[in-house]
Amino acid sequence: MSAILRHEPERFGVLLDAEGYTPLDELLAAVRKRYPNVSEGELRAVVETVEPTKQRYSIVDGHIRANYGHSLEGRIRHAGAPPPDLLYHGTAQHVLDTILAQGIRPMARQYVHLTEDRALALRVGARRGTPRLIEVDARRAHAEGVVFYRANRSFWLADKVPPRYLSARRHIEPAI
Numbered sequence: 001m002s003a004i005l006r007h008e009p010e011r012f013g014v015l016l017d018a019e020g021y022t023p024l025d026e027l028l029a030a031v032r033k034r035y036p037n038v039s040e041g042e043l044r045a046v047v048e049t050v051e052p053t054k055q056r057y058s059i060v061d062g063h064i065r066a067n068y069g070h071s072l073e074g075r076i077r078h079a080g081a082p083p084p085d086l087l088y089h090g091t092a093q094h095v096l097d098t099i100l101a102q103g104i105r106p107m108a109r110q111y112v113h114l115t116e117d118r119a120l121a122l123r124v125g126a127r128r129g130t131p132r133l134i135e136v137d138a139r140r141a142h143a144e145g146v147v148f149y150r151a152n153r154s155f156w157l158a159d160k161v162p163p164r165y166l167s168a169r170r171h172i173e174p175a176i
Contacts, residue, residue, distance in 0.1 A: 001046060001057065004030055005066035020065035027064055053120050053154045067151055078111075078149035078157060083138035087114040087148075087156055089166075090125030096132045096168055104134070104161040111149070111157035114138070120154060134166050141165040 004012045004027060005020070012030040014022050024040060031038050047057040047064070058067055089104055089112070104112045114136055115121050125131030141161060142148055149157040 001027070001031070001043070002066065005057065005064065016065070021060070021063040022065070024059060024062050024064045053117065055151075055154055067155075078151060080147045081150040083114075083142055083148040083156055084116055085137075085139040087116060087136040087138040088118050088121035089114050089134040089136060089161075090121035090123065091132055091134060092125055092127075092129035093132050094129055096134070099134065100163055100166055100168060103163040103166065104136070104158075106160065111151075111159060112161055113151075114148075114156040114158065114161075115154055116156070117154060132168055134168050136161055137165045137167075 004014050005016070005022070009016050009022070012033070014026055014030050016022050024043065028038065028040055028043060031043065043064070044059065047059055050056065055067055057064060089099075091099055104114075106112050113124070115124075118133060121133055122131045125133065138146075138148060138156070141158075146158055146161060146165070151157045
C-alpha cells in the first residue's frame, strides 16, 4: 500500500487525485495483482491497525490515501487549525543543534510533523539515532503567524517552524 499510495502509483496503474486519494476498489484491484486473495476488509484493517498512532492512511467516502503523501508532485492540502499550546518534534541527537539554529523544516516531506504525544515523538526521533525531544511553543507560533494543520488524531503539520519557537529537553530521554 505504501508503494502504491506514497511513491509509485503509476507503476501499479493507480491514479491519485490532487489530494492523494484513489477509490478504494482501484487500490484493491492493484493489490490483488500481487496478492489475489486480499479483501477490502483486510485493506481497512491495515488502515486501522498498522501503527494506529501514526495513522498513515485514511479512508473517506470509499476513497483512500496515504496521509502524508511523501512523493506526490502536488501538495496534500489540510485546513489550518489552532494548535494546542505545546507540540513535540522527535529528532536524533546528531541533528539537534542544526534544528535549534535553523528551525524545523520538512526536508524531503511536504510538511513538518509534530505531535502532542511525547512518547510518539521520541519513537520517531529514535529511528535515526539517540532520540531528543524538541518542544514547540505552538500557541505563540500560531499567534505570530505560523499556520498549523491537523493531519489526524496523532499528528499536527506545519510548513516550517522557526527556531525562536523551539526548545530542547535538557537531558536525553529514553526511547519508549
